[in-house]
Amino acid sequence: METTSTKGLRLTAAYPYHAANYLVRAAITAPSLHNSQPWLFIGDRTCLDLYANPARQLPAADPDGRELVIGCGAALFNVRLAMRHLGFRPDVRVCPTRWNPAHLARIGWGPFGRAGANEELMHHALRARRTHRGPFQSPPLPQRLVDDLRRQARAEGADLYVVTDGNVRGHLAELVREAETIQRTDPAWRAELYHWTQEFTGTRLDGVPLATCTYHPDCVPFAGRDFLGLSATMPDPPEVWSEHTGLVAVLTTCYDTRVEWLQAGQALQRLLLHAAAHRVSAAFHTQPLELPRLRAQVRAGLLFGQFPQMILRLGHTRRGAPTPRRPATDVLRMRSESGGGATRLGTPRR
Numbered sequence: 001m002e003t004t005s006t007k008g009l010r011l012t013a014a015y016p017y018h019a020a021n022y023l024v025r026a027a028i029t030a031p032s033l034h035n036s037q038p039w040l041f042i043g044d045r046t047c048l049d050l051y052a053n054p055a056r057q058l059p060a061a062d063p064d065g066r067e068l069v070i071g072c073g074a075a076l077f078n079v080r081l082a083m084r085h086l087g088f089r090p091d092v093r094v095c096p097t098r099w100n101p102a103h104l105a106r107i108g109w110g111p112f113g114r115a116g117a118n119e120e121l122m123h124h125a126l127r128a129r130r131t132h133r134g135p136f137q138s139p140p141l142p143q144r145l146v147d148d149l150r151r152q153a154r155a156e157g158a159d160l161y162v163v164t165d166g167n168v169r170g171h172l173a174e175l176v177r178e179a180e181t182i183q184r185t186d187p188a189w190r191a192e193l194y195h196w197t198q199e200f201t202g203t204r205l206d207g208v209p210l211a212t213c214t215y216h217p218d219c220v221p222f223a224g225r226d227f228l229g230l231s232a233t234m235p236d237p238p239e240v241w242s243e244h245t246g247l248v249a250v251l252t253t254c255y256d257t258r259v260e261w262l263q264a265g266q267a268l269q270r271l272l273l274h275a276a277a278h279r280v281s282a283a284f285h286t287q288p289l290e291l292p293r294l295r296a297q298v299r300a301g302l303l304f305g306q307f308p309q310m311i312l313r314l315g316h317t318r319r320g321a322p323t324p325r326r327p328a329t330d331v332l333r334m335r336s337e338s339g340g341g342a343t344r345l346g347t348p349r350r
């Protein structure tokens, strides 16, 4: 049963579209694989429904939709945070429709409750957070912040395994390199990456703009995705910054169903926003988690059976170029008052 508060009802009854649009504008700042933005929202005066958009799933990199759901989980965390910023406690039900696996969450307006200082800091960081691709400045992150980041992940039911041992870090870097080599040489992967790469910045509202790939993908020991195709034209990077790798960590969950993927996404976004609020950025290296054999090796060799959901590096760097988003009107529909149908707002797009 939904526990929509009177104040929440009043707000959404008076301005159902504006309330939903406000939440969705926060949601779409979330990270997603290759900036595919695989979400859809349906709102009405009592709640906002989050759906996965299967048309935006990446068949080569993500055949099971695991990373798609992680991206949607990150968007879900943003919706919760935006509701908290407005002063309401979100009332979230995950995977609420058994027969429809695309229906990932229903977020209702819960009772009134002022947001905490940490929530406000994270909310403030929503638009400042950006994915980094390259080396980090050398000073290590303070241990207190590292402990805090772990706490943020745990608060969402996931865990952050910080790789401190040099041998383990080396082993993980080798698995990333092996996966990246496989993906660079496989035509299906290359075609998919090319499809999601924005050759000319500003020409589309999804995909990864080249302006965000300013370093050679092999300039740190953790191989990056080769969006620019540099490894073919320039096999040796001009500089290699081994000591500027940053903090290496793996986000894990105990199980591996859609519910945990959604949890992992919320944990990811929570720790990324907490990091961004402290001017810390993240780089991702999820390539080995996209190949079952290598994912099993990460799981068995490094994580004592926990399921790896994201591999990331964290550190200080200059703020990079932004990555565009489709507008909220493209991904939000309002349920019609008369009978269940949804009205799409804005220009219909995939």
Ligand SMILES: Cc1cc2nc3c(=O)[nH]c(=O)nc-3n(C[C@H](O)[C@H](O)[C@H](O)COP(=O)(O)O)c2cc1C
Pocket: 029, 030, 031, 032, 033, 034, 035, 036, 067, 068, 070, 071, 129, 130, 131, 132, 133, 207, 208, 224, 225, 284, 285, 286, 287, 322, 323
């Ligand atoms: C599940 C998932 C996997 C990702 N994997 C990678 C990756 O392996 N390499 C990378 O450079 N970025 C990766 N990203 C980051 C996205 O490319 C990035 O979020 C997207 O381009 C939007 O940019 P922004 O995060 O700066 O807003 C991943 C993001 C998600 C949610």
